[in-house]
Amino acid sequence: MPTNRAGPERPRRVVVVPDGPILIEGPVEVVLDDGRRVVSDRFVVALCSCGLSGTYPWCDTSHRRRRPP
Numbered sequence: 001m002p003t004n005r006a007g008p009e010r011p012r013r014v015v016v017v018p019d020g021p022i023l024i025e026g027p028v029e030v031v032l033d034d035g036r037r038v039v040s041d042r043f044v045v046a047l048c049s050c051g052l053s054g055t056y057p058w059c060d061t062s063h064r065r066r067r068p069p
């Protein structure tokens, strides 16, 4: 599992948005289920948790179009 080489001054914050993405303080490297690795060096990274994103694993706000059950 990757570690923060500089050493965390505090735990990295992860915020789960109800019916939305998972926000993670960047930069991040995501390992996909097929083994590919994608990197984002944004200050805050939005990971798709709904599976609808056209830019998976990143959130592209497609979750907003999801209809309530």
Ligand code: FES
Pocket: 019, 020, 021, 022, 047, 048, 049, 050, 051, 052, 053, 058, 059, 060, 061, 062, 063, 064
């Ligand atoms: S959570 Fe935003 S597109 Fe999936």
